[in-house]
Amino acid sequence: MxxxxxxxxxxxxxxxxxxxxxxxxxxxxxxxxxxxxxxxxxxxxxxxxxxxxxxxxxxxxxxxxxxxxxxxxxxxxxxxxxxxxxxxxxxxxxxxxxxxxxxxxxxxxxxxxxxxxxxxxxxxxxxxxxxxxxxxxxxxxxFLRTDEELTAEIRQSVVERLFPLSHEAVKVTVSQGVATLTGDIRDSSLIPLADRLTRSVEGIVDVRCRLTSRTTA
Incomplete structure (x- = not known):
């Protein structure tokens, strides 16, 4: 993905x-x-x-x-x-x-x-x-990749693909290589996967996955 x-x-x-x-x-x-x-x-x-x-x-x-x-x-x-x-x-x-x-x-x-x-x-x-x-x-x-590059890749290769219906509700920020994901999504079971896939992006130092969901799978 x-x-x-x-x-x-x-x-x-x-x-x-x-x-x-x-x-x-x-x-x-x-x-x-x-x-x-x-x-x-x-x-x-x-x-x-x-x-x-x-x-x-x-x-x-x-x-x-x-x-x-x-x-x-x-x-x-x-x-x-x-x-x-x-x-x-x-x-x-x-x-x-x-x-x-x-x-x-x-x-x-x-x-x-x-x-x-x-x-x-x-x-x-x-x-x-x-x-x-x-x-x-x-x-x-x-790890020399810019925060802007990392933000764009996470949004395109993780958020938009993993949450096609609610990706606009997810905010991605990267500071000094640390990625933060916030927002409300539809399927809570996908939160751990979002964390794992974001960590797999080359150049990411750490991930703070703060996604929430009002519904459960």
């Missing part, structure tokens, strides 16, 4: 800073510093994502710079000690990369980032070819 949800394609960054498996350690570090990012996708061929190299992948070289780990530590942290001796992205990267499709919804992207404890996701098509990058900051772009 509501408008089409925002997808990753709507908010992702299409300019992708990436490296190849043969990119050297210092070039990776320089790219992260220059572009102010904490991770870079590693691309092969015509843009296929084969891994991601992050600051965490580079840190073991500094950690083990002054001391050589003992046998027990090497066994316990085999991945880190191997990376400490690596010099190119192909050996440093984490693979397979955690990626997402352009048509994924923003909540799906947010859950994936939270579950995997990552800040950025390469966006790939069905063939694994890079299409963009989506970050935590990108997911928050929906």
């Amino acid at each position: 509501t408008s089409t949800p925002y997808t990753v394609a709507d908010v992702m960054t299409t300019k992708v800073i990436a490296v190849t498996p043969t990119t050297g350690f210092k070039d990776i570090a320089a790219a992260m510093e220059r572009w102010k990012v904490t991770a870079l996708p590693v691309l092969e061929g015509e843009g296929r994502v084969v891994g991601v190299v992050s600051e965490a992948d580079l840190l073991p070289k500094e950690e083990f710079h002054e001391h050589r780990p003992g046998l027990i530590e090497q066994m316990r942290r085999l991945g880190d000690t191997n990376k400490a001796g690596s010099t190119c992205a192909g050996d440093l990267m984490t693979t397979p990369a955690v990626t997402i499709r352009p048509d994924a919804t923003l909540p799906q992207a947010a859950r994936l980032m939270a579950d995997r404890h990552i800040k950025r996701l390469p966006v790939v098509d069905a063939d694994g070819t890079i299409k963009g990058i989506v970050s935590r900051a990108d997911l928050l772009k929906v």
Whole structure:
């Protein structure tokens, strides 16, 4: 009933800073510093994502710079000690990369980032070819929508469709992303649905549903 949800394609960054498996350690570090990012996708061929190299992948070289780990530590942290001796992205990267499709919804992207404890996701098509990058900051772009935009969408996609006979009696106001619905409607059973659908509008921070009804379903 509501408008089409925002997808990753709507908010992702299409300019992708990436490296190849043969990119050297210092070039990776320089790219992260220059572009102010904490991770870079590693691309092969015509843009296929084969891994991601992050600051965490580079840190073991500094950690083990002054001391050589003992046998027990090497066994316990085999991945880190191997990376400490690596010099190119192909050996440093984490693979397979955690990626997402352009048509994924923003909540799906947010859950994936939270579950995997990552800040950025390469966006790939069905063939694994890079299409963009989506970050935590990108997911928050929906909250930059104006109160006027949100008011118009709630009225059109929620109120007018849910209450075709009494929509003129419903007042919608949005202030700082908080939506308030007031007015008298015919069917009280629709009030919880109006609340839920309004909350589903991208960019809404909170909802105060103050609808009333003189009749019951």
